Amino acid sequence: MEAASMTTLSMHGSFMGPNNALKDFGHAVKDINDALGELQARGIQHVVNLPELVLVGDQSSGKSSLMSALAGVSLPRSTGTCTRCPIHIRISKADDWSCRVFLNLQYEYRLPNHQITEADVTASNKFPPWVKCEPSRAKRVEFKVIHHRFDSEEIETVLRCAQLAILNPSTLYQAFIPRPQAGEGSDGSRLVLPALAARKEESSSEAQFSPNTVALEIKGPDLADLNFYDLPGVFNTARRVEDSYLERVVQNLTSEYIARPNAIILWAVPMNLDTENSLALRLIRQGRADHRSVGVITKADLLPHNPEAVERWMQTLHGKPNPLTGLGFFITSRQGSDLEEQIKREEAFFNRMADSTGHWPMAFDEFKERCGVEKLKNYLSWKLGEEFAKVLPHVKQKVHGRLQEVTGQLKHYPDPPLNPEMEIMRxxxxxxxxxxxxxxxxxxxxxxxxxxxxxxxxxxxxxxxxxxxxxxxxxxxxxxxxxxxxxxxSQGPSQSPTPRKRPAxxxxxxxxxxxxxxxxxxxxxxxxxxxxxxxxxxxxxxxxxxxxxxxxxxxxxxxxxxxxxxxxxxxxxxxxxxxxxxxxxxxxxxxxxxxxxxxxxxxxxxxxxxxxxxxxxxxxxxxxxxxxxxxxxxxxxxxxxxxxxxxxxxxxxxxxxxxxxxxxxxxxxxxxxxxxxxxxxxxxxxxxxxxxxxxxxxxxxxxxxxxxxxxxxxxxxxxxxxxxxxxxxxxxxxxxxxxxxxxxxxxxxxxxxxxxxxxxxxxxxxxxxxxxxxxxxxxxxxxxxxxxEIIEKLMKEEEKILQRRDDLLTEKRTLDGAMDIIINLENRDKQAGSQFDATQSGDASDTTARGHDSPLSDRTRRYTPTAYGDA
Structure with a gap:
């Protein structure tokens, strides 16, 4: 047991490997994660499961602060913001700042004629009153674009409005789009809630929860290459009795994301609470996702000042008596009101600088390479890219196969002929x-x-x-x-059985x-x-x-x-x-x-x-x-x-x-x-x-x-x-x-x-x-x-046929775009691989043997330090 613990510790301690390892792999990681984010944004999950990061945790587990830290921007942390529907965050490096918000509408709102109770939440109806759409009926609409440098309050306004648009499906989403503030003394750059959104927020929305997703895409200099899902915090007791059914609904949502086979689970657990009390951990275990889970310990500055708490967490980090997560733990501490302050105070806290707030025991120094959000982001960026590189051939095969199916189905819904009258007579x-x-x-x-x-x-x-x-x-x-x-x-009852028939x-x-x-x-x-x-x-x-x-x-x-x-x-x-x-x-x-x-x-x-x-x-x-x-x-x-x-x-x-x-x-x-x-x-x-x-x-x-x-x-x-x-x-x-x-x-x-x-x-x-x-x-x-008029009448199509063709064409455009993303990624990787191989002058035989049949997975293997595997 001790030897195993020391091995785990050694892997954790040397997790980052040489200082320049990740930097060498940085461009490949960016390309891979950019491609992955674009594929996820296109909504091909009905065709193939893509690697993704899923952030889960109990209420008040520090998820909001962690989410802002991972995104690299000061996201809103006010009560109620983005807690009533999932949010998909995609961050990537770019020369210019931009923020785009989308609504991914994959569920329809069907309110029953009675008060929803826990009895309505079943295995076939997990999110009442929301019902899953057919893949062709799902929509992704652009809600708001911000091209200039933005701040936390501005993003908070957009996200609040986007969530209200999702929670009020009977109203057109355009009614909730925030507008620039007008009036005396306003420069017109500040966004404010529309009157309808303000009324809905003050009173009550149609739905208290939705499985539909708000997608936030942020680009800018010095950002990491990550995309992940942040889910509402799971809870055991609703604030209102009539909302008690939401306890199971939110747990169902969390379980559904955990069950995705290629999802890497980020489990947020505060250091001032015991892990045994975490409802999110219980859902991870029920989904048998321990092996692909990363524990993220939040609020390290709130660690109780007693030896028992320190010892308990040391045992957890060493995997005793049993590892809670297959990919180990990272430790974070986010203090302060804005992102820059949080970064500085976290660095000061873990390094015990004179101006740090809180007490960080020296016993945790052996996990120094696992302390801080920046180290977590680097690991997640690499891990996500590695997983995507592994499954890329399968993803390409599934997308190509579905594209052929859709193309074949479209043959049954051809476009109108160029000469309708000639086609009719023919x-x-x-x-x-x-x-x-x-x-x-x-x-x-x-x-x-x-x-x-x-x-x-x-x-x-x-x-x-x-x-x-x-x-x-x-x-x-x-x-x-x-x-x-x-x-x-047939014979009567008084007759003898029919004699055996002789051969003809x-x-x-x-x-x-x-x-x-x-x-x-x-x-x-x-x-x-x-x-x-x-x-x-x-x-x-x-x-x-x-x-x-x-x-x-x-x-x-x-x-x-x-x-x-x-x-x-x-x-x-x-x-x-x-x-x-x-x-x-x-x-x-x-x-x-x-x-x-x-x-x-x-x-x-x-x-x-x-x-x-x-x-x-x-x-x-x-x-x-x-x-x-x-x-x-x-x-x-x-x-x-x-x-x-x-x-x-x-x-x-x-x-x-x-x-x-x-x-x-x-x-x-x-x-x-x-x-x-x-x-x-x-x-x-x-x-x-x-x-x-x-x-x-x-x-x-x-x-x-x-x-x-x-x-x-x-x-x-x-x-x-x-x-x-x-x-x-x-x-x-x-x-x-x-x-x-x-x-x-x-x-x-x-x-x-x-x-x-x-x-x-x-x-x-x-x-x-x-x-x-x-x-x-x-x-x-x-x-x-x-x-x-007769020709037009004879060439008319039924509405359902028109809709079916439009649905197939929409899906085909999505799949065509996905194939372009995959092929471009492969081409960039081949070019980068050729340039890399040209610098390896002392190992020509290895280059010949290695080839380029699977360039992404091969380069991932070459760039990955031996101690950088799954901890």
Whole structure:
């Protein structure tokens, strides 16, 4: 422990190194810190964290005096000045004096409709009633500029007014800018508070606190190169009960600045108090920022005159029992009313001169190189420059990356074209040509066929009438009918499990014919070639809805018998009246309404998707203009008109098909009837035989799963078994069912063909030829001479688009300026590095090995004494 303490002491004692070390590095430090200050002033913290100094401390910890000392000018120290919002101070050397004050407005004031309490201060709402703006909405406005040599009172007036402008956000900040004093005996150079600012200060501001920042930039001869944040002093007890929530708000603000990973924390702690009582230290520890904290002991002249106090502080400076800060301590004493007096009295105090005020124990002499604000400023200037040099490549990378993002986003918000009328006509021409070219492509019609036409056809075919051939399976009137419809794939509870399916046999011509004739569940479905089958069959994720069971219910043979009997003509036994076929057919056709509507909807959805893509490409230059929005709406209106027209045409076809049975295609009708009768009869015989033998009634195996040998055996077995059953009592009903299903197939194929050809040969050609002229007419551009008013109207942008472009352009200018600062710094450093290397004549090999890939960090390493590292 003792050895470690002595090492720390040695580092502290020799902290400054050779007297000329910092002087050699002075120009580099100035360039680096100037660049850092300019980057911070530009507000790129939303892109990358920059190194910064943050001054924190409890109330009455001596921060105000320390702030003035670091700034090198007599800043105001009156009660209440700059204690209700953060202040960012940037000081740098320059030939001429100047003082500029800015307002960094990154939070919006949103007052709730109730009295703010501690309950309103949450993890997501740290500074009520202030809410963080979007980065693009944040503003930095210049408040006041003073070009002549200024004094403390003048700066105090400007800062008081700037703070009042921040605390009263509903009033324009210009109302708070101080004016030169007027009147008899005034030279017009003295600044005074405006009347509004005076009233607000005397009464009460809208807000008691703000996280928005007052930025003070001071330039002048003999100033240090520093920039830092001074935060309001943290406290445990508010003066007014209604302001108790501010305790947590100010602590949240301090914690947020402490949490910045590249922040160097300056912790102000007075020497007349114990460090354990410091609330600021507790926040530093909570933020785990001890390793990047510098302790600044203020008010050394108020050290209690007792050995215990001296010993306690000696232990603290030696890091016992544990170091409180990772970067050690500095000790200050600011006495007097102005800056010059404070400098002299501090030097006299630490050197125990005869005219010094106060007592400085000799025990602290081992920390002599850490006593005084001037030594602190030199260290901070160097430390800040070193940290920035380390992260400069990362900063450059992040700024460049964000700049590319913003530039890319700006492409979506292009400036108005040089010739708006020509650009409008070009966009419309490209759109019209694009639609014609797309609709004419074979790929387009094939995509529509797969997505819409074929799915529609399959949906209609799937609604073919279904008949239950299992009732009265034994053929006896007294037999109890099987009322469960087993034509589907599911089985009734009385059935045995489905036997294991054998491997599919090789396909043969006769097997292909069977597959074409018979469906999988005993109902007849015409086979569809594999390459035309939709990936979304009806009822399985398809946009085409299958009618409910009630709409397409399964008829029984007994149902058909009863219909035949009701429609029988007296004196004509054995004849089936047309009145039997008609209801069975029209009942099935009525289910076409749903898939027809789905087909029309999906067809126009497909068309709109295609045409919208063409519109987006053709109007890419004017996409943020009114013409794009209007053209899109007119295009949708155009398709809605054609949808209604197509709906009317197809409804007529549907009405004709549903009216009655009709076909002249006798050959197809007979072919389908034979196939349907064969299938129905096979199923019927299978159930009759099973019922007669007392076997489980379950669906017969699918013919496409059977070999020719299996089929031959089945045929022979059925012929043998049927001889024991006698004639089929429902032969007439089976013929009616086969005819109805056959006529349905003829009509369904005809109907789907007519519907699809109305799209292919009617709708698409009309769209192709009319959409371009339709847009020209609706936009008011169909006439040979277009008025400037129409062009102006079509090129108008929405307010949010204008705002978005302005925000992106503002951020781009900020990032462009940041990149210029970084590149200029690198160029200056390379030049300085070359000049420096030229003076190192005895170490050419080291120069070659070292190179200049990272000139800033390399020069920082060369100029840094070995004992000048982080204490």
């Amino acid at each position: 966009s419309l021409r490209d759109f019209s040509d694009g639609v014609k070219a797309r609709i004419s492509q074979r790929h387009f019609s094939s995509a529509w066929d797969v997505r819409c036409a074929e799915v529609f056809r399959q949906a209609v075919l799937s609604l073919k009438p279904k008949y239950n051939v299992k009732d009265h399976a034994k053929g006896l009137p007294s037999s109890k009918p099987v009322v469960i419809d087993l034509e589907g794939t 046999p090789a396909e043969t011509p006769s097997r292909r014919q069977r597959i074409k004739a018979e469906g999988s569940n005993g109902a007849v479905f015409p086979s569809t070639p594999t390459h035309l089958r939709s990936s979304n069959p009806p009822g399985n994720g398809s946009p085409f809805k299958t009618p409910s069971r009630g709409q397409n219910r399964s008829r029984t043979l007994m149902d058909i018998r009863m219909m035949i009997q009701r429609n029988a003509i007296p004196g004509q036994p054995g004849l089936v009246s047309p009145g039997v076929y008609e209801p069975l057919f029209t009942e099935a056709v009525q289910t076409w309404d749903a898939p027809l509507k789905d087909f029309i909807r999906e067809t126009f959805r497909f068309l709109l998707e295609e045409v919208r893509a063409i519109l987006n490409t053709a109007f890419r230059v004017v996409k943020n203009r009114a013409i794009y929005k209007e053209s899109k709406q007119y295009m949708e209106n155009f398709f809605e008109e054609h949808r209604e027209q197509l709906q009317e045409q197809l409804n007529l076809i549907y009405t004709l098909e549903a009216h009655s049975l009709f076909t002249k295609d006798a050959a197809s009708l007979e072919r389908y009837k034979a196939e349907e009768l064969k299938t129905l009869t096979r199923h019927r015989n299978h159930y009759r035989i099973a019922a007669h033998n007392g076997e489980d009634i379950r669906p017969p195996p699918r013919m496409e799963d059977m070999t020719d040998e299996d089929l031959a055996q089945e045929t022979a077995k059925m012929a043998k078994e049927l001889r024991n059953l006698g004639p089929e009592q429902f032969e007439q009903e089976l013929n009616v069912a086969a005819y109805t299903r056959a006529h349905y197939l003829v009509a369904a194929n005809r109907f789907t063909d007519y519907v699809c050809i109305h799209v292919m040969s009617g709708l698409l050609p009309r769209v192709n030829s009319a959409i371009g002229d339709y847009l020209l007419e609706k936009l008011g551009l169909a006439h040979s001479k277009t008025t400037p």
